[in-house]
Amino acid sequence: MQKIVIEGGQPLHGRIAIGGAKNAALPLMAASLLTDGVLTLSNLPHLADITSMLNLLAQHGIGISMLGSAANGGHAGRVIGLDGGQITSTTAPYDLVRKMRASVLVLGPLVARMGEARVSLPGGCAIGTRPVDLHLKALEAMGTEITLADGYVHAVAPKGLKGAVVRFPFVSVGATENALMAATLAQGETVLENAAREPEIGDLAHCLVAMGAKIEGIGSERLVVQGVPSLHGASYSVLPDRIETGTYAIAAAVTGGDIELTGTSISLIGSVVDVLQKAGVTVTDTADGMRVARTSGRLHGVDVMTQPFPGFPTDMQAQMMVLMCTAGGAAMITETIFENRFMHVPELARMGANITVHGASALVRGVERLSGAPVMATDLRASVSLVLAGLAAEGETVVNRVYHLDRGYERLEEKLAGCGARIRRVDGSA
Numbered sequence: 001m002q003k004i005v006i007e008g009g010q011p012l013h014g015r016i017a018i019g020g021a022k023n024a025a026l027p028l029m030a031a032s033l034l035t036d037g038v039l040t041l042s043n044l045p046h047l048a049d050i051t052s053m054l055n056l057l058a059q060h061g062i063g064i065s066m067l068g069s070a071a072n073g074g075h076a077g078r079v080i081g082l083d084g085g086q087i088t089s090t091t092a093p094y095d096l097v098r099k100m101r102a103s104v105l106v107l108g109p110l111v112a113r114m115g116e117a118r119v120s121l122p123g124g125c126a127i128g129t130r131p132v133d134l135h136l137k138a139l140e141a142m143g144t145e146i147t148l149a150d151g152y153v154h155a156v157a158p159k160g161l162k163g164a165v166v167r168f169p170f171v172s173v174g175a176t177e178n179a180l181m182a183a184t185l186a187q188g189e190t191v192l193e194n195a196a197r198e199p200e201i202g203d204l205a206h207c208l209v210a211m212g213a214k215i216e217g218i219g220s221e222r223l224v225v226q227g228v229p230s231l232h233g234a235s236y237s238v239l240p241d242r243i244e245t246g247t248y249a250i251a252a253a254v255t256g257g258d259i260e261l262t263g264t265s266i267s268l269i270g271s272v273v274d275v276l277q278k279a280g281v282t283v284t285d286t287a288d289g290m291r292v293a294r295t296s297g298r299l300h301g302v303d304v305m306t307q308p309f310p311g312f313p314t315d316m317q318a319q320m321m322v323l324m325c326t327a328g329g330a331a332m333i334t335e336t337i338f339e340n341r342f343m344h345v346p347e348l349a350r351m352g353a354n355i356t357v358h359g360a361s362a363l364v365r366g367v368e369r370l371s372g373a374p375v376m377a378t379d380l381r382a383s384v385s386l387v388l389a390g391l392a393a394e395g396e397t398v399v400n401r402v403y404h405l406d407r408g409y410e411r412l413e414e415k416l417a418g419c420g421a422r423i424r425r426v427d428g429s430a
């Protein structure tokens with residue numbers, strides 16, 4: 001199993017090109033099941049989760065053409081054609097779904113177009129139980145009959161879906177995406193209330209509109225969809241990854257460096273930039289993206305609470321905690337989205353951090369510096385937070401279970417090494 005070895009303490013300077021957003025790309029790829037035309041997606045990141053989704057779509061009968069790469073400010077985003085001309089299977093099997101929870105996003109498109117879907121229940125994962133009840137209730141409201149048996153969701157709508165008013169009891173990114181995709185082919189009007197407003201939902205909605213869908217309220221918590229009989233193919237470019245952007249912004253700040261992030265924008269991560277600025281980090285717009293620098297001395301602790309967009313993203317909580325570990329004073333970090341997303345805390349403590357967890361809150365008391373140690377984490381964002389901690393720490397840090405990082409960060413070591421980080425990937429037993 002591969003590991004990442006970091007010699008910390010080096011301020012990072014340079015430019016990093018930000019890729020397309022994983023969490024936008026996955027629903028966009030699932031949307032290819034809605035049409036018998038070809039959906040061509042560009043600026044797709046090269047990540048393990050994207051490969052998992054391609055395998056799942058291929059298994060449903062989607063024809064896949066790799067159309068090369070298109071340069072995007074130094075980032076070579078992949079271009080892939082997804083041909084939904086022939087759906088050969090409406091079953092998403094356990095073996096493929098268990099690798100990635102976002103596989104459940106095929107449910108809405110399949111039932112909307114084919115009148116039937118059988119999708120393995122994704123089950124819990126390291127960061128929480130993560131049920132899919134809201135996805136199922138939304139589809140039921142649109143006339144789908146749902147039964148659960150043998151670990152599978154069986155969804156049927158023999159006469160097609162019907163428009164409905166769906167009010168989500170709380171915000172869910174995935175349930176909004178599944179319901180939105182299904183509603184595009186339902187008969188009549190569907191209203192999604194208390195819908196998620198994450199930029200990735202806007203990206204999906206704009207792509208669906210390019211495919212012929214009728215959607216109003218894009219970017220708001222009330223999406224109104226007029227169903228159409230069919231969608232057609234389209235070409236669409238995936239938006240920049242705001243979590244990759246925020247992660248490298250923290251790499252600059254935590255090492256006392258100065259990095260320009262290209263192919264992205266401050267507007268995607270306003271809530272993260274607010275915290276960075278309050279902590280004493282300089283963040284400015286540039287012609288190609290944004291610049292993040294820590295020019296003055298020690299940062300100040302800032303309290304952070306995760307919230308649905310436009311609030312502070314749960315996917316940046318672990319990384320921001322690392323920044324607070326060496327800031328002056330204390331910072332209270334509260335996680336409101338997932339019940340078990342503090343798995344980085346014991347690992348950071350092994351690197352010298354002073355963190356006390358009380359339920360959903362972690363009190364971080366800043367220490368002068370972290371020290372390198374062997375560490376491991378069980379999810380993507382926790383793993384990258386340990387890389388950030390390693391970059392700031394004195395001495396050597398070895399991050400195990402690198403495969404988590406490969407799910408969401410393309411060429412991580414190359415991008416960081418390009419800014420002066422002493423980081424390398426090595427083979428070895430974990």
Ligand code: EPZ
Pocket residue numbers: 022023024026101102128129130131132133134135136171172173174175314315337338339380381408
């Ligand atoms: C998406 O997950 C992202 N994944 C996650 O990113 C992200 O952390 C999360 O949104 C929140 O922003 C993708 O986009 C592929 P939710 P999703 O439905 O859609 C509960 C990463 O690191 N819930 O908004 O699964 C759920 O358990 C990943 O890139 C229900 O109870 O998140 C959670 O507590 C991790 N019932 C909360 O809602 C449901 O039917 C929000 O989850 C659905 C969700």
